[in-house]
Amino acid sequence: MSLYDIAVQTISGEETTLAAYKGQVLLIVNTASQCGLTPQYKGLQELYTKYKDKGFAVLGFPCNQFAGQEPGSEAEIASFCESHYGVTFPLFAKLEVNGPGTHPLYQHLKAHAPEGESEDIEWNFAKFLVDKDGQVAKRIGARVQPEELAADIESLL
Template sequence: MANEFYDLSANTPQGHSVSMADYRGKVVLVVNTATQCGLTPQFAGLEKLYQEYKDQGLVVLGFPCNQFGSQEPLTNEAMEQTCLVNYGVTFPLFEKTEVNGPGTNPVFRYLKKKLGGLFGSRIKWNFTKFLIDANGRPVKRYSPVTKPEAIEGEIRRMLGGERVHI
């Protein structure tokens, strides 16, 4: 069965293309991130989720974005190092990207089309989260202020094969 999510790709901070098809069969949490935001401490919670559930099939994908208050001014390499050193981030990070406007990364263009926000599909701030099931279907969008631990129950249900009621 074809799935649009798996047709997409994004570049690592080093510029290597990664196909979303590499995550086929996994529950995926896509997040637009920033290292100098009031919500930046969420990196620790995202990493905790990743460590707790990666062996059961969860992957967290971080997409740094500088479109909100210039809160991701670092180069790709410095951003990656900052995330590792300050928050212990080991989940996959991608190169700085745009999540709104004409330069929107195709991953976010697709996710916004499938899961519009409360006030339209536009992403309002850093740490907006999109949860995608193991079949590549976008399931739920979370606001920037939703802490990673608040999503844990839903992730557990998805990994355990239970139906998620939204």
């Protein structure tokens, strides 16, 4: 199964896959609205705005597994992201990134991360940079600021 075949749910509750993003460079991020790293939404939006017309997308996947820092409903998450950070990149329904309930997307990302990087997600705002062929090019830690990824994104575009 490829990355593009994995079923996901949009923030508005629609069942879909990532097939619409085939051929694009993707930055897949597990997000949270009540985390010390939440201001990264601003940098993620800036990357999306800068590169979206060149075949790049940020995909946000809210997760409440880290200190309960994403307790809201999908509607509350969408409203928060738009009103506080002007987020226009695609957001999806909450999912689990670790443990027995790990969503198939995160099972795939971790299993296909570069050698030695398949361990559990460490915190909110961990990132996976995916190339145009759907291959995980790089796993990026939660504390790495989005603006630090510009050169990596440009090299894949």
